[in-house]
Amino acid sequence: MHQVGEVPVxxxxxxxxxxxxxxxxxxxxxxxxxxxxxRVAETGARGVxxxxxxxxxxxxxLARALRDIAAATEVLAARTVLVGMRPAVAITLVxxxxxxxxxxxxxxxxxxxxxxxxxLDENYPTRQG
Amino acid sequence: xxxxxxxxxxxxxxDFLDRRRDDIxxxxxETGFFGEAAGDAAADVRADCENVLTALSHVVETxxxxxxxxxxxxxxxxxxxxxxxxxxxxxxxAAQITANLTWLKEPVLRLWLDEQPEGQQRTxxxxxxxxxxxxxxLVVMETAVTEGADIIAHQQQQLAEMSTPIIKLWKGVLAxxxxxxxxxxxxxxxxxxxxxxxxxxxxxxxILDITGVPAVxxxxxxxxLKTAMAARLMGAECIISGIRPQIAQTMxxxxxxxxxxxxxxxxxxxxxxxxxxxxxxxxxxxxx
Numbered sequence: 001m002h003q004v005g006e007v008p009v010x011x012x013x014x015x016x017x018x019x020x021x022x023x024x025x026x027x028x029x030x031x032x033x034x035x036x037x038x039r040v041a042e043t044g045a046r047g048v049x050x051x052x053x054x055x056x057x058x059x060x061x062l063a064r065a066l067r068d069i070a071a072a073t074e075v076l077a078a079r080t081v082l083v084g085m086r087p088a089v090a091i092t093l094v095x096x097x098x099x100x101x102x103x104x105x106x107x108x109x110x111x112x113x114x115x116x117x118x119x120l121d122e123n124y125p126t127r128q129g
Numbered sequence: 130x131x132x133x134x135x136x137x138x139x140x141x142x143x144d145f146l147d148r149r150r151d152d153i154x155x156x157x158x159e160t161g162f163f164g165e166a167a168g169d170a171a172a173d174v175r176a177d178c179e180n181v182l183t184a185l186s187h188v189v190e191t192x193x194x195x196x197x198x199x200x201x202x203x204x205x206x207x208x209x210x211x212x213x214x215x216x217x218x219x220x221x222x223a224a225q226i227t228a229n230l231t232w233l234k235e236p237v238l239r240l241w242l243d244e245q246p247e248g249q250q251r252t253x254x255x256x257x258x259x260x261x262x263x264x265x266x267l268v269v270m271e272t273a274v275t276e277g278a279d280i281i282a283h284q285q286q287q288l289a290e291m292s293t294p295i296i297k298l299w300k301g302v303l304a305x306x307x308x309x310x311x312x313x314x315x316x317x318x319x320x321x322x323x324x325x326x327x328x329x330x331x332x333x334x335x336i337l338d339i340t341g342v343p344a345v346x347x348x349x350x351x352x353x354l355k356t357a358m359a360a361r362l363m364g365a366e367c368i369i370s371g372i373r374p375q376i377a378q379t380m381x382x383x384x385x386x387x388x389x390x391x392x393x394x395x396x397x398x399x400x401x402x403x404x405x406x407x408x409x410x411x412x413x414x415x416x417x
Contacts, residue, residue: 083364087324090359099358106364107331 007032009039015116016040016078017109019051029065036069040078047116048073051109053084063098070103079104081112139190142254146186149240154178156236177212180205185261194260197267206272213273223273227266234262293319295326302403303332304396308341316352320359327365334403335360338396340371350385357390366406368392370399 006028010017016039018032036048050066052058058066070080083106085093093099106112146153157178158171187201188194196202216226238255245251293315296304305323309315323335337353339345357367370393372380380387393399404411 082362085363087321087328087359087363090324090362091320091355093362094355094358100362103362105362107327107333108364111331111333111364 007035009035011039011043011045012113014043014045015047015049015113016043016045017049017051019054019109021054024055024062026061029062033065033069033072037072037076040073040076045078048078048080049106049109049112049116050080050082051084051112052082052089053086053108055089056086058085058089058093058098060096060098063093063096063100067100067103079116081106081115083107083109083112138250138254138257139192142258143186143190145241145244146182146189146237149244150179150182152240153182153237157182157233177208180208181265185265188261188264189257194257195264197264197271199264202265202268206268209269210272210276213269214276217273217276223270223277226273227270230262230266230269233265234259237262289315289318293322295322297330297332298336298400299404299407299409301331301333301407302336302400303327303330303334304336304338304400306338306341309343311342311349311352313348313352316349316356320352320356323356324359324363327360327363332365334366334368334406336368336370336396336399336403338371338399339369339376340373340396342371345372345376345380345385347383347385350380350383350387354387354390357387366391368399368402370394370396 006022007018007020007024009032010019016036018036022028039045040048048069050069066080066082070082073080081104082100085105104115106115154175158174184201184205188199191199191201193199213223213226217223237258241255241258242251245254294306296306298304303323303326305319307316307319311319323337326332327335337356339349339353342349353369357369360367368391369387372392372394391399391402393402401411
């Protein structure tokens with residue numbers, strides 16, 4: 001049995017939703033990274049949405065972890081969408097040169113779901129489907 | 130040496146200033162500092178002179194000759210500020226304005242020297258009067274400079290306000306017409322308000338229109354790229370439009386690469402592209 005991390009992962013039927021509400025410590029991030037990859041493999045989800053609209057600070061560690069999560073889920077045939085980044089966070093990341101190339105982003109969870117539904121259906125057919 | 134008029138000397142000087150009030154004001158009015166040149170009513174000019182002279186005699190009495198922040202000077206600061214501003218509007222610099230005040234000193238000292246017998250006391254009193262008048266000059270200089278700083282701050286704010294309008298072109302499509310030279314501060318303000326507007330209106334596409342930007346160098350390109358990157362991180366797409374042919378050539382010569390950011394020659398091309406991105410198309414209306 002694996003221990004579910006401090007960040008809850010919701011299964012919306014084919015799409016995993018992670019809403020980050022707590023302050024992220026490095027350990028939490030690592031736990032989330034492992035938890036998410038395992039859940040994707042278990043459920044065969046075609047998409048992961050990470051909602052960071054409550055996050056004030058994204059440092060280089062978290063930025064790298066997010067990139068790693070995206071890359072790992074990609075290997076497992078699930079597209080990761082990062083949604084709801086705040087303007088201040090976006091500006092800081094750009095100033096730090098952490099532009100997260102290749103990462104799919106969306107304005108809100110709703111938009112993220114639309115994106116997974118419309119654009120990625122053909123490229124990422126669900127294993128259940 | 131610090132000249133301080135205390136007690137007796139202070140009272141003597143104050144008495145002199147009060148007694149010869151009319152003579153002093155008479156000669157001050159002629160200097161033009163108090164606004165006669167600006168065409169103010171003679172009564173107003175006289176009243177201003179009297180206020181300044183009153184403040185001066187208070188300062189002399191207290192003996193606080195070297196402190197521009199002295200209480201009596203504080204009281205006439207607004208008045209002096211107004212006078213200085215008037216002169217500044219006529220195109221005089223702070224140095225010229227204070228130079229005008231030199232003419233206030235001469236008549237006062239002359240009157241004092243004329244009526245007092247020669248001696249050590251007369252010399253010391255003249256120095257004290259002179260010190261007080263110099264401090265008055267400092268106060269005017271200070272107010273004149275503050276006045277200028279206020280104007281600059283006000284204009285900067287006006288400039289900042291007008292430089293960053295965010296326009297909603299369509300549901301989910303924003304445009305920012307950038308105008309004038311983009312320095313770090315202005316482009317940062319533009320970026321911040323654009324990103325906030327993207328969140329507020331849930332806009333998927335933002336068009337940065339640089340038709341009004343006279344020249345694009347590596348710095349400006351860097352700013353544009355950063356804005357586009359930040360918007361992308363938030364889940365919106367940026368389009369740069371209004372790139373004139375010469376600017377396109379300059380950008381190539383400078384080796385500026387806008388990477389994956391979409392660019393269009395005109396705002397209308399960018400709008401067509403943006404509408405396409407949000408899943409809309411423009412078709413000719415079917416008529417009759």
